[in-house]
Amino acid sequence: MSQSNPVPASAGTFSADSGSRRPLVRLSGVSKVFSNGTTALQNMTMDIRQGEFISLLGPSGCGKSTVLRIIAGLGDPSSGTIEWPTSGHDASGKALPEISFVFQEPTLMPWATVFKNVWLPLRLKGISKQEAHDRVMEALEMVGLAKFADAYPRELSGGMKMRVSIARALVTRPKILLMDEPFAALDEITRFKLNNDLLHLWEKFGWTVVFVTHSVFESVYLSNRIVVMAARPGRVVNDMLVDAPYPREEDFRTTSVYNDYCRDASAALHAAMDANDHL
Amino acid sequence: MKALEEQEQVPAPAILDEPQPVFAPRDTNFERILKFVIPAAMLLLLVALWGWYVEAYKVPHYILPSPKRVAMSLYDDWGTLSAALLVTLKITFTALGIALVGGVGLAVLMSQSRWIELALYPYAVILQVTPIVAIAPLILIYAPSTQSALLICAWIVAFFPVLSNTTQGLKSTDHNLLNLFELYGASSWQTLVYLKLPNALPYFLAGLRIAGGLALIAAVVAEFAAGSAGAGSGLAYRLLESQFRLNIPRLFAALILLSFTGVLIFAATSLLSHLLLRKWHESALKREN
Structure with a gap:
């Protein structure tokens, strides 16, 4: 990187002051109902703060990809608002957030x-x-x-x-990187390697990441905040912090802290799925 | 990138051990030679068999001429035949050219607007499904000259595969890529040029290969239907004329010229398709298992 490049605040500082900043994105009461009547997302309210690595964790059909697409501006919500308090706006008042999107493919x-x-x-x-x-x-x-x-x-x-x-x-x-199950189709060895590389890049550049996954282990390894979602209708059921220090290396996967968080996230996920156990 | 290298806590991603797809090596010289030798040997064999049959059973030349007679006719009548071939080629390629421009143009137009597609597509289908021989007499009445009538007929036939394939190609653009373009604020012009047209290229080329052959067929069929005569007429007329005069060697010679032209058009369009797609498209790929 040359000196002139605007590099976002490094990740080391996020935990101390991210809470005091205005959120990067604010979702208020966002719902999405598809034209066939399916409620993909119901009344979701969430602040995404600068520098966070958020995982949206949930079973399929819980609307986690829908949230991502709505944040990206691909499709409008049926109700609710998305605000970008820190981003520039164009003449018509539409936010111009600096978004990138990584698809599953x-x-x-x-x-x-x-x-x-x-x-x-x-x-x-x-x-x-x-x-x-x-x-x-x-x-x-x-x-x-x-x-x-x-x-x-x-x-x-x-x-x-x-x-x-x-x-x-x-x-x-x-400023914000949206990733929709980007490594789901890869083999485990490659996925672990890409997990590490992604973390290293994030630690270095400190963007905000919203990462959709259905893997408990991946979400705990990567993120400092996990939003657990349930299906039918898609909604948030748990919002937990993963308070383990970065940089996280391969040996983090075998620590007891990692284990505890995996158990918690897993329990939250199962609670979310039990609500639909008639399916 | 100096800064990145200096940062020791950021190890360079080690990825080069990931397996890459394996591609089959190109043909060996031996295989490449065989590819030409086998068809050539087969051709020689068939011609020899034909010559032997005519010779052995004393078949009269007005029923089945010997290969030698056909070759002589091709040589002796080259003046007449080449002039006719030129006329047929001109009609074929002009029709093909207009069909390409019109087909791609209309396909782009229809992909931009659902209304235009609804309004025009049925007529393109009607033009295609009505036998060209049946429309030819009508076109002959309305067209200013026989040549332009033949051109219209050949165009109608060659146009549809280009239109239909290109439309299909424009429509089958990856939805995620379309989303990506939308996300990065691409204009519809940028989406067309950078995404939809390259995506439609393999489909278009498949259409072109069909259209090339069809343009030649239609040029001949339309001339049969038109019954044009005299100077300025194409190979189809020479075929009919040879038949009436029982000049069967010349009929064969004209026929050989026609199929040779057809093969050349097919080879040229296949080569074009190969050159344009060999770097990236699955159809131009040889994979080793």
């Missing part, structure tokens, strides 16, 4: 090289290939794929494709 353009895929968000803003070159390479370097800039997606393994997808999300230097 790598979602790369197969006809474009790795470089061009990562360049895309900048290209859409009218930044030429030359101007974007350093930023794209920097993003690729972050995920360890600088050598593969000229490769096509089909030449990469599943984990590498996901890294490209993450590089594309990071190239815009977002």
Whole structure:
């Protein structure tokens, strides 16, 4: 990173003063009812503070992906509001948050090289290939794929494709990174490795992350706050803090603290699912 | 990236041990030679069999000419035949060209507006499903010249595969990628150029391969239906003329020219498709298991 790049506050400071800041995003009474009558999300209220790593944990159908999409502005809520108190707004008063989104699939353009895929968000803003070159390479370097800039997606393994997808999300230097079960389709070894790499990057750059997952272990390992959700209708049933220090390395997975949090999160998840045990 | 390297607590992600897909090596020289030798040998064998049959059973040349007679006719009548071939080629490629522009243009238009699609698509289908031989007489009446009538016929036939395939390609864009473009505030023009058109390319090329063959067929069929004659007529007329005059060697020669042209068009469109897709599309990929 060059000196001129605006790097968000480092992660080391978030826990001390994040509570005192205005939230980055505020969801108030957000509900979403689909046109077929399904209530995907009911009355969700949540503050997302700068620098938090939040996991949305829940069974399928609990609306966790819906929350993410609503935050991203892909589809409006049926009721309730989403505020961005710290972001700029355009002339019509619409918030212009700096969001990046990582989908469950790598979602790369197969006809474009790795470089061009990562360049895309900048290209859409009218930044030429030359101007974007350093930023794209920097993003690729972050995920360890600088050598593969000229490769096509089909030449990469599943984990590498996901890294490209993450590089594309990071190239815009977002304030908030929304991740929709990004590692769910990967094998466990690759997933653990990507978990570690993601954490290292987050510790370094300190963006805010909202991470959707159905894995208790993944959510405890990564996040400092877990929002447990239940299905039918999708709603929040528990909001717990994971008060374990970063940096977390592989050995964190075998500590008793990790174990305790996993048990708690698991219990919360089961409580959420028991409410629907007739299914 | 200096800062990143200096930060020792951020280890560089170790990923190069992840398995990458394995691709089959390109054909060996031997395989590549065989690819040409086998079809060529087969062709020689068939022609030899044909020559032997005509010779052994003394088949009269007005029923089945020997390969040698056909070759001689091709050589002797080259002036007439090449002029006719040129006319047919001109109609075929002009029709194909207009079909490409029109087909892609209309497909883009229909993908941008549901209303335009609802209004126009049924007519494109009607044009396609009505046999061209049945419309040809009508077109002959309305068109200013026979040549333009043939062109219209060939265009109608070649147009639909391009339109229908390109439309399908534009519609089958990955929804997540569309969401991504929306998220990054892409204009509909950017979405079209950077996402929908590249995505539709393989579909379009498949349509092009069908349209290339169909344009030639339609150019010939329309000429049959039009019954054009004299100077400025294409290979179809020469075929009919040879049949009336029982000049069967020339009929064969014209036929060979036609199928050769068809094969060339197919090979050219396949090559184009291969060149454009070989880097990324599954269809141009050879995977080793």
